[in-house]
Amino acid sequence: xxxxxxRPAVLRSIGRLMSTIAVLALVSxxxxxxxxxxxxxxxxxxxxxxxxxxxxxxxxYMTLDxxxxxxxxxxxxxxxxxxxxxxxxxxxxFDGLSIIxxxxxxxxxxxxxxxxxxxxxxxxxxxVQLEAEFYRDRSGIEFVxxxxxxxxxxxxxxxxxxxxxxxxxxxxxxxxxxxxGVGRGNEEDSGSGAELYVVTGHAPRHLDRNVTLAGRVVHGxxxxxxxxxxxxxxxxxEEESQYVPIxxxxxxxxLAEDEQLQLELLQTNTATFEQLVDARRYRREAWFADPxxxxxxxxxxxxxxxxx
Amino acid sequence: xxxxxxRPAVLRSIGRLMSTIAVLALVSxxxxxxxxxxxxxxxxxxxxxxxxxxxxxxxxYMTLDxxxxxxxxxxxxxxxxxxxxxxxxxxxxFDGLSIIxxxxxxxxxxxxxxxxxxxxxxxxxxxVQLEAEFYRDRSGIEFVxxxxxxxxxxxxxxxxxxxxxxxxxxxxxxxxxxxxGVGRGNEEDSGSGAELYVVTGHAPRHLDRNVTLAGRVVHGxxxxxxxxxxxxxxxxxEEESQYVPIxxxxxxxxLAEDEQLQLELLQTNTATFEQLVDARRYRREAWFADPxxxxxxxxxxxxxxxxx
Numbered sequence: 001x002x003x004x005x006x007r008p009a010v011l012r013s014i015g016r017l018m019s020t021i022a023v024l025a026l027v028s029x030x031x032x033x034x035x036x037x038x039x040x041x042x043x044x045x046x047x048x049x050x051x052x053x054x055x056x057x058x059x060x061y062m063t064l065d066x067x068x069x070x071x072x073x074x075x076x077x078x079x080x081x082x083x084x085x086x087x088x089x090x091x092x093x094f095d096g097l098s099i100i101x102x103x104x105x106x107x108x109x110x111x112x113x114x115x116x117x118x119x120x121x122x123x124x125x126x127x128v129q130l131e132a133e134f135y136r137d138r139s140g141i142e143f144v145x146x147x148x149x150x151x152x153x154x155x156x157x158x159x160x161x162x163x164x165x166x167x168x169x170x171x172x173x174x175x176x177x178x179x180x181g182v183g184r185g186n187e188e189d190s191g192s193g194a195e196l197y198v199v200t201g202h203a204p205r206h207l208d209r210n211v212t213l214a215g216r217v218v219h220g221x222x223x224x225x226x227x228x229x230x231x232x233x234x235x236x237x238e239e240e241s242q243y244v245p246i247x248x249x250x251x252x253x254x255l256a257e258d259e260q261l262q263l264e265l266l267q268t269n270t271a272t273f274e275q276l277v278d279a280r281r282y283r284r285e286a287w288f289a290d291p292x293x294x295x296x297x298x299x300x301x302x303x304x305x306x307x308x
Numbered sequence: 309x310x311x312x313x314x315r316p317a318v319l320r321s322i323g324r325l326m327s328t329i330a331v332l333a334l335v336s337x338x339x340x341x342x343x344x345x346x347x348x349x350x351x352x353x354x355x356x357x358x359x360x361x362x363x364x365x366x367x368x369y370m371t372l373d374x375x376x377x378x379x380x381x382x383x384x385x386x387x388x389x390x391x392x393x394x395x396x397x398x399x400x401x402f403d404g405l406s407i408i409x410x411x412x413x414x415x416x417x418x419x420x421x422x423x424x425x426x427x428x429x430x431x432x433x434x435x436v437q438l439e440a441e442f443y444r445d446r447s448g449i450e451f452v453x454x455x456x457x458x459x460x461x462x463x464x465x466x467x468x469x470x471x472x473x474x475x476x477x478x479x480x481x482x483x484x485x486x487x488x489g490v491g492r493g494n495e496e497d498s499g500s501g502a503e504l505y506v507v508t509g510h511a512p513r514h515l516d517r518n519v520t521l522a523g524r525v526v527h528g529x530x531x532x533x534x535x536x537x538x539x540x541x542x543x544x545x546e547e548e549s550q551y552v553p554i555x556x557x558x559x560x561x562x563l564a565e566d567e568q569l570q571l572e573l574l575q576t577n578t579a580t581f582e583q584l585v586d587a588r589r590y591r592r593e594a595w596f597a598d599p600x601x602x603x604x605x606x607x608x609x610x611x612x613x614x615x616x
Contacts, residue, residue, distance in 0.1 A: 104530045105485050134597065149457040151604035177413050177510045188597050202485045202510050202606050206591060209598045222412045222537040229530040283514055289442065289496050290517045296459035298510050 037279045042272060043303060050272040051264040053307065054218065056252030058082070060089060061261075063247040064099075070219035070252075070261055071180050071198075074162050076141055077173045078133040078214040081182055084126050085193035085214060089249050091124040093194065098243035099227065103235025105202055108224040109183060110246060111195030123194060132188040133212045135172035143171065144268050146277055148297055152205040156297040158268035162216060163297050165208060173213035175204050176298035180215040200225040203298040218304050219261060262307035276303070345587045350580060351611060358580040359572040361615065362526065364560030366390070368397060369569075371555040372407075378527035378560075378569055379488050379506075382470050384449055385481045386441040386522040389490055392434050393501035393522060397557050399432040401502065406551035407535065411543025413510055416532040417491060418554060419503030431502060440496040441520045443480035451479065452576050454585055456605055460513040464605040466576035470524060471605050473516060481521035483512050484606035488523040508533040511606045526571060526612050570615035584611070 060071040075082040088094065094110070101109035112121045143164060145157035153165030153174065163176045173179065179199045184191030191212060198217055217224070227244055230237040237243055252260050266273055281295040368379040383390040396402065402418070409417035420429045451472060453465035461473030461482065471484045481487065487507045492499035499520060506525055525532070535552055538545040545551055560568050574581055589603040 102534075104533055132597070148459045150459065151456045151607075152600070152602050186595050203604075205604060205607065206588070206596075206600045208600075210596055210600075225412055226410075226534055226536055228534055280514070287494050288514075288518055289440070292460070292514045292516075292518075294460050296511075296513060299459075299513065 037275055038284055039276055039279045039301065042275045042279050043266075046266070046272045048308065050267055050270045051305070051308075052267050054252070054261070054263040054265060056255070056260055057086075058215075059218075059252035059260075060085070060215070060249055061252060061255065061259075062094075062249045064223050064244060065247065067220050067223040068261075069198075069217060069221065069223050070263065071215050072161070072218045072265070073180075073215040074160075074173060074213070076160065077136055077162070077171075078182075078212050080130050081133055081191075081193045081212050081214045084130055085196075086251060087126040088123065088194060089251050090254060091126070092248065093121065093124060093126065094246055094249040097121070097246050099224070099246065100230075100243055101197070101234065101236045102200070102224075102227040102230050102244075104229045106200065106204060106235065107181075107197040108200050108227055109195065109197035111183065113240075113243075115195060121194075123192070126192065126194070128192055128194075129189055130192050130212075132184075132191070134188075134209045135170040138166050138169060138171040141171060142269055144273070146295065146297065146300065148295055150297060152208055158273075158300075158302075161265050161268050161302055163300075165297075170209075172209050174297065175199050175207045175211075175213065176216075177201070177203060178217040178221050179213050180217065181207070182212040182214055184211065198224050216302075218263060218265065264305050264307050266303040268302070276301070345583055346592055347584055347587045347609065350583045350587050351574075354574070354580045356616065358575055358578045359613070359616075360575050362560070362569070362571040362573060364563070364568055365394075366523075367526075367560035367568075368393070368523070368557055369560060369563065369567075370402075370557045372531055372552060373555065375528050375531040376569075377506075377525060377529065377531050378571065379523050380469070380526045380573070381488075381523040382468075382481060382521070384468065385444055385470070385472075385479075386490075386520050388438050389441055389499075389501045389520050389522045392438055393504075394559060395434040396431065396500075396502060397559050398562060399434070400556065401429065401432060401434065402554055402557040405429070405554050407532070407554065408538075408551055409505070409542065409544045410508070410532075410535040410538050410552075412537045414508065414512060414543065415489075415505040416508050416535055417503065417505035419491065421548075421551075423503060429502075431500070434500065434502070436500055436502075437497055438500050438520075440492075440499070441522075442496075442517045443478040446474050446477060446479040449479060450577055452581070454603065454605065454608065456603055458605060460516055466581075466608075466610075469573050469576050469610055471608075473605075478517075480517050482605065483507050483515045483519075483521065484524075485509070485511060486525040486529050487521050488525065489515065490520040490522055492519065506532050524610075526573065527569060572613050572615050574611040576610070584609070 058073040062069040073082045099110040100113055114120050141159050143157050150156045155166040163174045165172050165174045177199050181197050182191040182193050183195035232238040283291045366381040370377040381390045407418040408421055422428050449467045451465050451467055458464045463474040471482045473480050473482045485507055489505050490499040490501050491503035540546040591599045
């Protein structure tokens with residue numbers, strides 16, 4: 001673990017998802033591609049075409065009192081749920097609801113606490129239940145495999161910036177840190193997207209193919225992950241006074257441009273991303289005694305930056 | 309993801325490390341061992357000999373204003389560091405220092421912010437630097453292997469309640485959620501235990517064999533994991549006013565008995581633990597659509613309860 005005594009050295013190795021925006025502001029544009037690669041040098045040498053803009057009509061902006069969380073939806077894996085969530089958000093379904101659960105090393109979850117009663121909030125034009133979208137056919141998507149022994153899937157990799165598992169027939173989004181999931185009851189088709197959670201702990205991969213995943217946090221996850229933990233069963237807040245109010249959730253495309261965050265995401269089907277995975281597999285920073293030579297799916301950073 | 313609509317059903321499947329104490333209070337002592345096993349039924353059917361008491365002379369009690377964190381040390385893997393940390397704590401080295409770093413999805417870290425200056429706090433009888441204890445010989449310890457494809461180690465399992473990786477020659481503690489590590493600079497022998505961190509995010513396994521791990525949190529990790537994130541590089545707090553004061557750290561054996569927490573830990577070399585791993589590999593709770601059939605090392609819960 002990097003010591004504060006060595007900030008300059010370890011700064012070169014920084015690579016946490018949400019820190020990337022800050023880091024990129026620190027590096028120059030001079031190419032370091034010829035040197036032994038680190039994540040910083042790989043990103044520094046990236047070209048504009050390695051990045052794609054966050055698509056605002058697939059972006060959710062969740063406004064909490066202490067900050068804004070931005071989530072990118074994944075229509076390739078959960079088209080019905082993404083459409084339903086977009087409808088709910090467009091019609092302001094979540095405004096004034098709350099985060100009602102924060103379970104340590106697991107999830108933060110929000111929705112209507114009266115969702116199972118006659119007092120449930122009206123879903124407007126949105127469906128109240130949807131067929132599960134736990135996985136899809138493995139064909140028809142561009143899968144970038146990474147070499148890794150994975151505890152839960154035959155093969156792992158990325159599709160358009162999302163972590164994915166595969167077997168011979170199916171492909172599915174996996175529960176890495178920051179992924180957005182659709183709460184459901186015991187019936188597989190009992191979810192709708194009106195109750196959502198974000199993974200805030202070690203990847204709970206046993207939920208893969210048991211829940212519809214619909215996106216991932218691309219900005220501000222610390223506003224969810226640092227919430228006080230609920231003390232009720234499963235980390236639910238026991239008192240309404242502990243609920244964390246959601247002032248509003250909006251689609252980026254429903255916001256004025258100056259309210260949008262112009263984010264860019266590193267494309268995972270590029271040579272630059274391949275180099276980045278290699279740089280994280282073989283740690284060449286001075287601090288490392290053992291360069292490791294291996295990497296896990298949920299340990300691969302997915303860089304996000306402000307538009308250059 | 310379990311819905312709040314289904315609390316009773318999902319309550320049976322609860323298994324997060326820190327929730328176990330609460331859960332165990334809810335189950336009766338009637339044996340359910342004949343039924344298809346879930347974690348709850350396995351724990352319910354456990355016998356007193358499946359548990360061991362927390363050894364108070366290997367327990368650190370960290371008192372923060374918002375709660376107490378209890379850490380169990382691992383002398384089998386880091387004997388020199390454990391001895392040095394025990395000396396530092398016995399001589400009250402940490403009292404009045406602070407948590408100075410909280411990096412999202414990574415670590416919370418504490419120590420002397422002047423540790424690299426002439427104003428560094430006196431280490432008393434403790435060493436200021438120690439030889440690294442990144443790994444040990446694989447012989448001489450009782451290793452309980454679990455079948456799992458692991459991204460970072462040839463074999464994985466548990467030794468006396470701690471998650472461990474192995475190759476043909478070596479064994480080492482691995483960076484699962486809640487593990488305690490020893491901060492160091494670029495030199496491998498630059499750590500002493502005066503600067504410590506706890507993993508509060510997805511297992512940063514690239515740190516395995518690069519850092520001396522010395523223990524794990526067995527109670528109260530939420531007091532570390534829910535801290536506000538630092539906004540400086542690597543999650544360091546930028547202002548001293550943001551530091552989180554450590555009122556004191558004590559060895560359990562230096563506390564009066566009524567100040568100790570009488571915890572019991574499920575022994576990992578028991579048939580009960582083997583059944584628990586099986587129950588987490590094959591999820592038989594009604595909520596699961598796909599029982600998974602696989603498990604990752606850092607997804608295995610390590611139950612802790614109050615003395616029965």
